[in-house]
Amino acid sequence: MNPIIGDVLIALAVLNLVGLLLVFYRLGRVRPAPASEPNAPPVPVPDPEPTIQPDQLAGMLRRLENRLGDIEDQVRRTPTVNVATDSGATSDRTLALAQRLARQGASVQDIADTCGISYTEAELLHRLHAAR
Incomplete structure (x- = not known):
């Protein structure tokens, strides 16, 4: 919080x-x-x-x-960032943060580490939301 x-x-x-x-x-x-x-x-x-x-x-x-x-x-x-423990337990907040990081130009590894999501999920979000 x-x-x-x-x-x-x-x-x-x-x-x-x-x-x-x-x-x-x-x-x-x-x-x-x-x-x-x-x-x-x-x-x-x-x-x-x-x-x-x-x-x-x-x-x-x-x-x-x-x-x-x-x-x-x-x-x-209470911690300020919720980190997902399972690959299937990603929350809407985590995905929104990952999308925002991708739009801001963060690397795939940075997105995965910051949001606690798998590298594959981070790569997908990076491909969908990164600036072209």
């Missing part, structure tokens, strides 16, 4: 937190529907303030911060 994916994951986690805060805020402001009977006793309206306690919110923020740290560590540990 590249660093952009890590930034996107962090942004999604922050948006998730904002969404949760909005949900809690709205739940605190929900008013029940009016009673259908005219002589029914009035229904109490909940307090417009959020019902979540500050210590609960602080706990949620700590858990979110820990989770974000775990995600950042995972992004840092």
